Amino acid sequence: MPCDPDLADTAAFCQAYGVAPEDSANTILVVGKGEPPAYAACVVLATTKLDVNKAVRKRLGVRKASFASAEETKALTGMLIGGVTAFGLPEGLAIWVDSRVLGRERVVLGGGSRSLKLSVDPAMLMALPDVEIVDDLAV
Template sequence: MTDTLPEIRAILEASPYAFEVMDCDPELADTAVFCARYGKAPEDSANTILIRSKTGELKFAACVVLATHRLDVNKVARKKLGARKVSFASAEETRELTGMEIGGVTALGLPTDLPLWIDADVMARKEIILGGGNRSSKLIVDPKLLLDQPLSEVVEGLANPIEISAS
């Protein structure tokens, strides 16, 4: 059985909330593929996305948004980060800062000085699926667990539902 990182397992076990660590084929770790293959609802899947300032002082933040939503990087996230321009952190920057690979990044066990912004719609879910800290596991947790993480904050309007057009 594949497991999550020891420090993430410790956070889960110290929490008062129920959790499940689920094995995942690393080739199927990207959210849309994972949901289709494992029969999980995209509206219950939450992505942890690292953003960075592009101008001025280099600043980072982690954002948790539902897979059915798009991060409002150019307005809400940019303003909150206090930067003129903001972009997504590269895979290399994400790995350097979090020690995690894209497709497995989780909101648990992040550096304690990294802001963690959670879209308000995430908190409305009964449970959410997060990356397991690696591409070979996923975590099914109560979203309230996110509020126990350092520098966590619920941000209204951090992400917006993706419009699905009828073709």
């Protein structure tokens, strides 16, 4: 679905396009601090908060983890924050989907650019390479 790039951020998008936040999901790139850095893409509902300090850090096996910067996200995925999608990510990049995402009938997530969103059956995420469904990835 087309989207005004100025309204691509989740809250603005949901309000402008009448999408319930609980039916919107964000794909967030995270990085584990270390040499080399470890990356993963996390898909969580917009009504939840990615648990970077516990769930992500533990899964990455690092002492410190954070959200990847806009620059890291663009360099690794080719996508801008606000448009990142779980579909078409680089091979070998872990994709972790919070189990609550699968409980929705449909979810709207980034379409690869700030001017596009995808409305999909969340079960489609299960077909992605390197995907894992994670309980309590978000709080």
